[in-house]
Amino acid sequence: FDGDLDSGPSSLWVGNKRYRAVLTGWHFRWTEVDKKNRDKKTVSVPVAEVVGVEEGRVEILPQKSVEDTDKDFTVFYVKRSSSGGSYGLLWRLGRIQFSCASRVLRDQWTKHLRTALKTHSPxxxxxxxxxxxxxxxxxxxxxxxxxxxxxxxxxxxxxxxxxxxxxxxxxxxxxxxxxxxxxxxxxxxxxxxxxxxxxxxxxxxxxxxxxxxxxxxxxxxxxxxxxxxxxxxxxxxxxxxxxxxxxxxxxxxxxxxxxxxQPLDVCSVRQSSARVRYSVSLLGYGFYGDVLAESEKHRWMGPLRYDYSGTVVYLSNRSYSGVVQYLPADPLLSSPRDKTRCLAGCSVCSRSTERLFPHSSDSGSLYSSHFSQFSPGSEGQWVSVEGRFRCISLTCMSSSCARSPLGLSPSAHLADGTGDLVLVWDTHPLGFLKFLHRHTSTQDQFDLPFVEVHRVKAVRFSAPSGREEQEYEEIGGLSGETDEGQREYVDTVSRNGSRQHLAERAVTHEQKTATPFLCGLCCRKSPAVSVWNCDGEILPFTDIVCK
Ligand SMILES: CCCCCCCCCCCCC/C=C/[C@@H](O)[C@H](COP(=O)(O)O)NC(=O)CCCCCCCCCCCCCCC
Ligand SMILES: Nc1ncnc2c1ncn2[C@@H]1O[C@H](COP(=O)(O)OP(=O)(O)O)[C@@H](O)[C@H]1O
Ligand SMILES: [Ca+2]
Missing domain, CATH: 3.40.50.10330 (Probable inorganic polyphosphate/atp-NAD kinase; domain 1)
Known part of the structure; x- marks a missing residue:
């Protein structure tokens, strides 16, 4: 022990091996000592990573068992595991059972360890x-x-x-x-x-x-x-x-x-009259919206529903037109094409936190500051693009997952106040498959001629107005027979040319037929609008403003 705690180090035993144990302010260390009093291996555990201290010989997993002995105590701590291909990221419960020379010494150890825990892990x-x-x-x-x-x-x-x-x-x-x-x-x-x-x-x-x-x-x-x-x-x-x-x-x-x-960026998603929604992972239109809508029918499949629906939607070969406007983030601070990877303590996020919350000394005090510093107009000019897209995705973090270990945008940051906007323009089906497939490896999914990625502070999207979409259909953008459902749809579009009506109407129609995919089948045509997938929820509106 040291400081205001007792003195140390003291001898402890694990089985018949002798250890020299020390509790300094921040660390609990134990070193095996051989018969000639020479130090062997040392294990050092930050006090902040001690999970618990128990009297006696205690086991927790797979079942709790307590041997209530007088001179023993058990320390549980965070142990970084080397297995699973994710060195240090996988944590396990470490456990060590020490024996002391006396009960008094044992009680001193448990008392001091618990006090240190309170002090150093507030x-x-x-x-x-x-x-x-x-x-x-x-x-x-x-x-x-x-x-x-x-x-x-x-x-x-x-x-x-x-x-x-x-x-x-x-x-x-x-x-x-x-x-x-x-x-x-x-x-x-x-x-x-x-x-x-x-x-x-x-x-x-x-x-x-x-x-x-x-x-x-x-x-x-x-x-x-x-x-x-x-x-x-x-x-x-x-x-x-x-x-x-x-x-x-x-x-x-x-x-x-x-x-x-770990602080996280949260994106607000608004439509004029509707309740605000928030997204932290994927806000996706087109492919990811359709996959979600299709997958809801197959919940019974569990996580596989996404792979099944992904294949079905991929084969339906859709694209959607719309206008995307975005407000670029400061390109001098970071870029979605740089090769940084955001982890706890990331310097890009710390700098942004400092910039966005100038009165906070660290990310912890984020919770006491507020967002008034953010003004979407301060970062540059809005950019507007219009056309047909396979998918439009906005992600505030990398969105890495088991399907895609590097994620939708591998260099995105968890808490830098920006999101990455990925625009995938309409392309040949094999090109789109190549784009999707690159998410499963370390190949760069942005290095394709029909893909753009932008680091942004805000995004607006609007589906084409009824008239524009109708003109597109007349030119032959969507081919195939017209059946009842489609006629009803086109009628509605021409009767009320308003943009928002088109979106609402389409969603209603899709909801009737359960999904855009089925709608596509029953109408034998792609629907004119997709739906937004907001972190796994379908949004009930199509035109959005995100910040
Ligand atoms: C050819 C292989 C293509 C693999 C493409 C993998 C892309 C994976 C990107 C994953 C981004 C995940 C973003 C996270 C979104 C979640 O918020 C959200 C909700 O999660 P929850 O259900 O846990 O509540 N999840 C989702 O919306 C799920 C999106 C998953 C999309 C998976 C798509 C699989 C596509 C397979 C296409 C196969 C084409 C085959 C053609 C012959
Ligand atoms: N008891 C419940 N019954 C039905 N749905 C629920 C229940 N509890 C939560 N949900 C909803 O289930 C949806 C999916 O939940 P989630 O835990 O993300 O599973 P998954 O990853 O399989 O989609 C969420 O949108 C949540 O609102
Ligand atoms: Ca971010």
Missing amino acids: LRPHRLLVFINPFGGKKKGRQIYHSLVAPLFELAGISSHVIVTERANQARDHLLKKDLTGFDGVVCVGGDGMFSELLHGLIGRTQQEAGLCENDPAAALQPCPLHIGIIPAGSTDCVCYATVGVIDPVTSALHIIIGDS
Whole structure:
């Protein structure tokens, strides 16, 4: 021991091996000592990564067992695992059982370790509100939480209130309306869709309490005081993958326990009269919108529904016209084509945080500053492009996931105040397949003549007005027979030429026929508009403004 703690080092035994153990302010170290008193291997664990200290000889996994002996104590800590091809990113619970010379010494060790934990790990949560989506991914949410996560929380002295949801949006509504006093954070056991529910709930609640109207585009939204922990149990889980680096419930639980946090960019998505939505991973129109709409019918397939629907939509060979306007971010600060990779402590994000929140000394104090510094007009000129696209994607983070280990935009940053806009112009089906396929390897998906990527602060999209689309059809943009459904559709377009009407009408029609793909089949033509996939949710509007 040192400092205000007792003195040290002292001898401890693990089995019949003798160790010299020291607790300095920030580290707990133990060194094996041989018979001639020479040091052998040292293990050093930052106090911040000690999960728990227990009297006796204790096991947690696979089952808790306690041998309540007088001179022993067990230390649990974060151990970085070298397996799984993700060196250091995969975390496991390390455990070491020490024996002391006396009970008094044992009690001193446990007392000092616990005091050090309190002093050097002040950001740990004590009480968490946990939401489990029992139907996410492979429907293993409950099992994952109870068998892998709950024992770790208990060991770390965290008490949790668990809610297994019975309907969509229950978690969001709970966060919007119920008493949250006493909770240090919320935990999402589910996928990106479930994370999005919690995100909407927390952002909405924070604005309500600040007396702000979140639907007002001019409102300077307040950052949320509660953090969201993610235990991956969904289908894509890219918020977890892009922030933690692996999909592993134990790793995520350990990050939550030690109070790790990572700020995230959130994109607001607005349509004049509708409620504001938020996106952190994928806001996608065209291909990704159609894949989501198609996949909703095949939920029973679990995560495979996306691969199946991806193939079906790919084969339907669609493209959509529209106008995309974007406000470029400062090109001197970063570029989506540079080869940086954003991780915890990323320097681009730290610099942006400093720029966006000049009064905060570190990212932690983000939570006490606000967004009034952001003004979309300050970064340059809006750029407008118009044409036919296979897909339009906006992602605030890399959106890496198991399907695409580097993600939609490998150099995107988690918290730099920008998103990457990927425009894939209409092209030959094989070209588009090449683009998609490059997401599965390290090949550059942006190095194709029909692909553009821009780092942006804001985006606007509008589908063509009825008349423009009709003209396009008359020129022969969409070929094939006209049947009942399509006639109804074109009629509507020519009767009310308004742009928004077209979008609303199309969505209604798609909703009737369940998906744009089926709509395409029943009408034997592509629909004129796709839908927006907002982090796995279909948006009920087509023309949007994102910031
Ligand atoms: C030929 C192989 C092509 C592989 C293409 C892989 C592209 C993967 C990009 C993934 C970006 C993921 C962005 C995350 C979005 C999530 O927010 C969101 C919600 O997640 P949740 O269900 O966990 O709640 N997820 C999604 O919207 C899912 C998008 C997944 C798209 C997968 C598309 C697979 C395409 C397969 C095409 C195969 C063509 C074959 C032709 C013969
Ligand atoms: N009990 C429930 N019943 C039905 N839907 C739910 C329930 N709880 C959450 N949801 C919704 O399920 C959707 C998908 O959840 P998610 O956990 O992201 O799984 P997946 O990754 O498989 O899509 C989310 O949009 C969420 O709102
Ligand atoms: Ca970003």
